[in-house]
Amino acid sequence: EAGVTQFPSHSVIEKGQTVTLRCDPISGHDNLYWYRRVMGKEIKFLLHFVKESKQDESGMPNNRFLAERTGGTYSTLKVQPAELEDSGVYFCASSQGGTQGGLYSPLHFGNGTRLTVT
Amino acid sequence: GDSVTQMEGPVTLSEEAFLTINCTYTATGYPSLFWYVQYPGEGLQLLLKATKADDKGSNKGFEATYRKETTSFHLEKGSVQVSDSAVYFCALSDPGRDDKIIFGKGTRLHILP
Numbered sequence A: 001e002a003g004v005t006q007f008p009s010h011s012v013i014e015k016g017q018t019v020t021l022r023c024d025p026i027s028g029h030d031n032l033y034w035y036r037r038v039m040g041k042e043i044k045f046l047l048h049f050v051k052e053s054k055q056d057e058s059g060m061p062n063n064r065f066l067a068e069r070t071g072g073t074y075s076t077l078k079v080q081p082a083e084l085e086d087s088g089v090y091f092c093a094s095s096q097g098g099t100q101g102g103l104y105s106p107l108h109f110g111n112g113t114r115l116t117v118t
Numbered sequence B: 001g002d003s004v005t006q007m008e009g010p011v012t013l014s015e016e017a018f019l020t021i022n023c024t025y026t027a028t029g030y031p032s033l034f035w036y037v038q039y040p041g042e043g044l045q046l047l048l049k050a051t052k053a054d055d056k057g058s059n060k061g062f063e064a065t066y067r068k069e070t071t072s073f074h075l076e077k078g079s080v081q082v083s084d085s086a087v088y089f090c091a092l093s094d095p096g097r098d099d100k101i102i103f104g105k106g107t108r109l110h111i112l113p
Helices: none
Strands: A005-007 A010-013 A018-023 A029-036 A043-050 A053-056 A064-066 A075-079 A090-097 A113-117 B001-004 B011-014 B019-021 B023-026 B032-038 B044-050 B056-059 B064-065 B073-078 B088-092 B102-104 B105-110
Touching: A005 A090, A010 A018, A018 A090, A018 A113, A018 B044, A029 A075, A029 B102, A043 A064, A043 B011, A043 B102, B001 B088, B001 B102, B019 B105, B023 B088, B032 B056, B044 B064
Parallel strands: A010 A113, B011 B105
Antiparallel strands: A005 A018, A018 A075, A029 A043, A029 A090, A043 A053, A064 A075, A090 A113, B001 B023, B019 B073, B032 B044, B032 B088, B044 B056, B056 B064, B064 B073, B088 B102, B088 B105
8 A cells, every 4th residue: 555645855945935745644544643843853743634624733833834634635734934943844644543442543654844944 | 741751862883782772751641652763764664662561562673661660661672783773763642632642852873884
């Protein structure tokens, strides 16, 4: 099966510009997550979709970030306008729905999009 | 809130050396614990996991034991290879919080031939 794919792999933009990252989860996975790693720091949770609904967006840093998941398939994460501190690697992950007996459904990660804001 | 602390890197070892990467956690619930690995140019992959106290996760020669009394989940390997060079992330998930994964900062491991 195809894995989680993210596009682009790298993006370099100037401060104030807009960038849209895309994630295609594994087919049939209801859960889709966005994470971000700023250089040398933790990978931090941004938000969680269950199908097309936002289940948890508590990690979104501010209203410059907008995530959508059209029809419960692929997801986009738009940053507008981008700031220097938005630079980092943005990871997407997906998993099947629900948990089983307290065990979580394994997350499958994409290769990430490295965003550089100059 | 829940958090994960792992040893700072980078860690540089010679091939066949013994590896330990320390990880401790704080959690309000009873979390599951994980080690993820990111090889150069690739995404995060689950390396191993443990879901309850005293469980030992193992994979590819790596092991980690869930120690509730010391809130630790240290990663070990008896003899590392050059191909183990990667960034390793300790992580936890609390099933009571929709299984949201909380990661540590990552430890870069560099193995010299």
